[in-house]
Amino acid sequence: GVLIPNPRDIGGMIKELQGYAITTIPAVNTLYNAMLNHPDFDKLNFSKLLVANGGGMAVQEAVAKRWYERTHTPIVEGYGMSETSPCVTCNPVSVTSYSGTIGLPLPSTDISIRDDDNNEVPLGQPGEICIRGPQVMAGYWNRPDETAKVMTPDGFFKSGDVGVVSDAGYVKIVDRKKDMILVSGFNVYPNEIEDVVAKLPGVFEVAAVGVPDQHSGEAVKLFIVKKDQALTDADIFAFCKEQLTGYKRPKIIEFRTELPKSNVGKILRRELRDGRA
The missing domain is CATH 2.30.38.10 (Luciferase; Domain 3)
Structure with missing residues (x-):
């Protein structure tokens, strides 16, 4: 086993892992995404990879599909928290494709x-x-x-x-539960919005939060880190109009150079929502 003390330093992490035939890797969605977008990703040896575990936050379909294309091994998603020591459910390791579920108890x-x-x-x-x-x-x-x-x-x-x-x-x-957005009485879940927007090729990272709105109570706001600097908010609004039903579409888009994250790489929506980040 190789322990990586600072997974935010993607280049440094890849350097540490070079030369090893990696058999298992546990990571959160943001880390898989950052690795896939790093120019040195192909220097890693995943020929012996048996299982890649995903947890901590939702694994996005766009990330799971790209990981499978590059490594020929699916991200197997599980679920748990500190209060459950930590595992509750996991998908069978025999899965071969992304399902969007956290598996069985x-x-x-x-x-x-x-x-x-x-x-x-x-x-x-x-x-x-x-x-x-x-x-x-x-x-x-x-x-x-x-x-x-x-x-x-x-x-x-x-x-x-x-x-x-x-x-x-x-x-x-x-x-x-606390991240749910209430738009004109309808429940809007950020995970669904983020999963859709992450499929837009120019997007590197995205977070969706609810902000006060005088007409609808709350509105969806997106914070986006660009992969392609040519990406505009008009591109994103147009994509969301195609992909999402009216009340789920974002009203406001703010571009950032990075998003606030916990030590393990979970995007901190609350900080974005409260304007602390």
């Missing part, structure tokens, strides 16, 4: 999709992903009040993520 793990009143929603309907299993925490250290907010009476941990379960039992994350 791990052994001894129960998943329940619930509404705000703690009732299970019908199969195929979105609700909060609630998790019960041996890996779920007993509670937050010395914070019984915080613990009570996230645990259901029957022992499920409320994840704060909105998800849907398919007939076959596969779980799909819709988005973080």
